[in-house]
Amino acid sequence: xxxxxxxxxxxxxxxxxxxxxxxxxxTGAAFCVTCHDEEDLPDMSRSAHGFSVxxxxxxxxxxxxxxxxxxxxxxxxxxxxxxxxxxxxxxxxPASERSAACLTCHNKDAKRALWNGxxxxxxxxxxxxxxxxxxxxxxxxxxxxxxxxxxxxxxxQRAQMNRPSHHPVPEGKMSCADCHNVHGSAGPKLVKRDxxxxxxxxxxxxxRGPFVHPxxxxxxxxxxxxxAHGTTVAAMLKARPxxxxxxxxxPHAATGVGLVPGQLTGATxxxxxxxxxxxxxCMNCHTQVHGSNNPSPTNPTPQLLMR
Numbered sequence: 001x002x003x004x005x006x007x008x009x010x011x012x013x014x015x016x017x018x019x020x021x022x023x024x025x026x027t028g029a030a031f032c033v034t035c036h037d038e039e040d041l042p043d044m045s046r047s048a049h050g051f052s053v054x055x056x057x058x059x060x061x062x063x064x065x066x067x068x069x070x071x072x073x074x075x076x077x078x079x080x081x082x083x084x085x086x087x088x089x090x091x092x093x094p095a096s097e098r099s100a101a102c103l104t105c106h107n108k109d110a111k112r113a114l115w116n117g118x119x120x121x122x123x124x125x126x127x128x129x130x131x132x133x134x135x136x137x138x139x140x141x142x143x144x145x146x147x148x149x150x151x152x153x154x155x156x157q158r159a160q161m162n163r164p165s166h167h168p169v170p171e172g173k174m175s176c177a178d179c180h181n182v183h184g185s186a187g188p189k190l191v192k193r194d195x196x197x198x199x200x201x202x203x204x205x206x207x208r209g210p211f212v213h214p215x216x217x218x219x220x221x222x223x224x225x226x227x228a229h230g231t232t233v234a235a236m237l238k239a240r241p242x243x244x245x246x247x248x249x250x251p252h253a254a255t256g257v258g259l260v261p262g263q264l265t266g267a268t269x270x271x272x273x274x275x276x277x278x279x280x281x282c283m284n285c286h287t288q289v290h291g292s293n294n295p296s297p298t299n300p301t302p303q304l305l306m307r
Contacts, residue, residue: 029059031071036060046136063087063101063133087128095126102127114184121184130182144172150182157229165237166230179228197222211291213303217248218290242281249282 044050049058061067065084073080087098099121106112106127115121130149132138139145147169151158161169168174176182179199180190191199200222201208207218217224225244226236233240239247283289285306292305 029061032060042135044134044136047133047138049133050136058105062104087126087133095124095129096121098126098128111181112183114181114186116184118184119190120182143175146175146177150176160227160229160231163230163232165232165234167228167236195221200228207290209291212293212295213305214291215289215305241283245282 063085067083069081070083085093085098085101087093091098099115103112103115107115130140132140140149147158147161160166169176179192181192182190185191187194187199188196193199193202197219207222209219222228225238227238228236230236231238233244237244286304287307288294288305292307294306
């Protein structure tokens with residue numbers, strides 16, 4: 001009889017413990033997914049923001065806030081209130097506050113150290129303007145699709161990239177982020193280095209020099225002659241030689257063909273106007289336009305950027 005009484009007491013206790021466990025409501029992100037299931041949200045199980053038991057991974061509350069009135073609709077209210085922080089196009093939350101929610105985690109590296117006050121931040125561009133959080137695939141993180149996201153605002157650059165001479169961005173071999181740090185930069189135009197030239201030199205190191213006889217425009221700014229997004233002239237030049245060269249240099253030829261009245265004639269060592277205006281024009285002779293190390297004081301004169 002005593003054994004039966006003990007077993008009954010144990011059974012009641014176990015039932016009470018299990019009943020309280022079964023009746024307990026989930027909290028946090030676990031409560032969010034009771035409504036926002038896979039039919040409501042896209043699959044994000046393979047993304048860094050997917051629901052996980054890893055405590056380092058943010059959950060719904062980390063981004064959207066506690067949102068108590070959204071989770072537990074107040075009585076007498078016909079429409080459920082929105083979460084504390086919304087990231088949709090209809091959100092009234094300022095772009096700075098939307099980005100601040102992301103920066104609580106994504107502010108631990110040098111890539112985003114200069115976000116505050118950068119061109120995109122000043123233009124009220126929020127992180128969710130470019131990034132897709134709810135999903136396994138973010139177009140901005142893939143070289144093949146990143147430019148399409150940038151082109152939604154930078155339409156002039158899209159037109160330039162479709163010109164015959166361009167960097168291989170449309171082919172998916174390069175991306176905008178190879179040259180630009182869109183999260184902030186100390187250089188102009190959000191280039192990754194401190195200057196346009198230093199950014200170009202990360203790939204075109206042979207143009208860096210130093211040269212014994214440098215070409216001043218080259219040392220100052222590569223974009224003086226080149227448009228990095230694309231042109232209709234070979235080598236992404238802004239104009240066809242010799243017209244590009246003659247924007248700074250007085251032209252010379254053996255004949256008067258193609259010359260502006262009063263400008264230099266002759267002094268071409270037997271060249272004629274055909275060699276000047278066709279083919280590579282000036283670069284038929286001045287082959288080292290980025291700088292020369294020619295040691296000879298004569299024939300050819302070294303400051304003329306010849307080989």
